[in-house]
Amino acid sequence: MALSLAVAIASQALPALAQDDDEVTASALEEVIVTGTKRDVSQQDLPIAVSTITAAQLEKTFQNDVTELAQLSPNVTLTPQNGFNAIAGGMRGTGFISILVTKDPSVGLTVDDYAFNHVQSQFVEVFDIEQVEIFRGPQGTLFGKNTTGGAIAFTTVKPEVGGELSGKFEVNYGQYT
Numbered sequence: 001m002a003l004s005l006a007v008a009i010a011s012q013a014l015p016a017l018a019q020d021d022d023e024v025t026a027s028a029l030e031e032v033i034v035t036g037t038k039r040d041v042s043q044q045d046l047p048i049a050v051s052t053i054t055a056a057q058l059e060k061t062f063q064n065d066v067t068e069l070a071q072l073s074p075n076v077t078l079t080p081q082n083g084f085n086a087i088a089g090g091m092r093g094t095g096f097i098s099i100l101v102t103k104d105p106s107v108g109l110t111v112d113d114y115a116f117n118h119v120q121s122q123f124v125e126v127f128d129i130e131q132v133e134i135f136r137g138p139q140g141t142l143f144g145k146n147t148t149g150g151a152i153a154f155t156t157v158k159p160e161v162g163g164e165l166s167g168k169f170e171v172n173y174g175q176y177t
Contacts, residue, residue, distance in 0.1 A: 031043075031044075032044075032052045032054075034046050034050055034052060034133055035131070035133070035153075035155060037142060038142065048135055048137070048139075049135070049136040049137055050133055050134065050135050050136070051072065051073035051074070051076075051133070051134040051136070052131060052132070052133050052134075053069065053072050053073075053131065053132040053133075053134070054130075054131055055129060055130050055131065055157070057072065058126065058129055058132065065126060066078065066087060066124055066125075066126055066152075067079065067080050067087055068126075069126075069132060069134065069152065072134075073134040073136070074136075075091055075092045075093075075136055076089075076090075076091050076134060076136070076150070077089065077090040077091070077095065078107075088105075089105060089106070089107035089109075089149070089152075090106065090107065090149055091106075091107055091134075091136045091137070091149040091150035092136055092137060092149065092150070094106045094107075094148055094149035094150075095107060095149050104117070104145070104146050105117075105146050106146065106147075106148045106149035107146070107147070107149045107150050107151065107152065108139065108143045108144070108145070108146045108147035108150075108151040108152070109124065109151070109152045109154075110143065110151065110152070110153045110154065111124060111154040111156065112154070112155060112156055113153075115143070115144070115145075115146075117145065117146055124154065126154075128156050128157050129154055129155070129156060129157070130155045130156060130157045130158070131154075131155045132152065132153070132154055132155070133152070133153040133155075134150065134151075134152050134153075135147075135150050135151045135152075135153070136150045137149075137150055138150075139151040
């Protein structure tokens with residue numbers, strides 16, 4: 001009898017308490033669109049390991065140095081090669097620090113879909129940039145040659161036709177002793 005009484009009490013449904021829907025406020029996140037895949041895709045729908053860096057992030061973090069992008073993306077190494085105006089790059093453990101003419105880089109770099117195929121041409125100035133996309137892992141199907149480690153795709157700011165005249169001017173100074 002005690003067992004049947006316990007089952008009867010346990011089987012009775014208790015009212016569920018929940019918050020009202022009008023109390024919940026959700027903030028919408030900005031959707032990041034990746035363009036390096038040759039078609040515009042939301043980063044949430046992209047099955048590739050990619051880090052997207054916007055112009056606002058670039059402006060807040062560093063000035064005009066492509067090697068500093070490695071600090072904004074995991075598993076990325078970009079090392080300046082002094083005296084050669086070149087970079088040696090690697091992603092996910094691939095890459096090398098040689099800038100010999102006989103070797104090709106393992107990280108591809110494109111600016112507005114134009115590929116820079118040699119390490120001595122990959123040291124680009126980071127100004128007037130709208131977005132940078134860092135694709136980690138082999139990207140031969142999207143970017144072709146020299147992308148066994150990954151690819152970095154720069155998208156520059158497009159001019160506004162018929163818009164008002166605008167520009168940007170920045171002055172820096174330093175004291176060296």
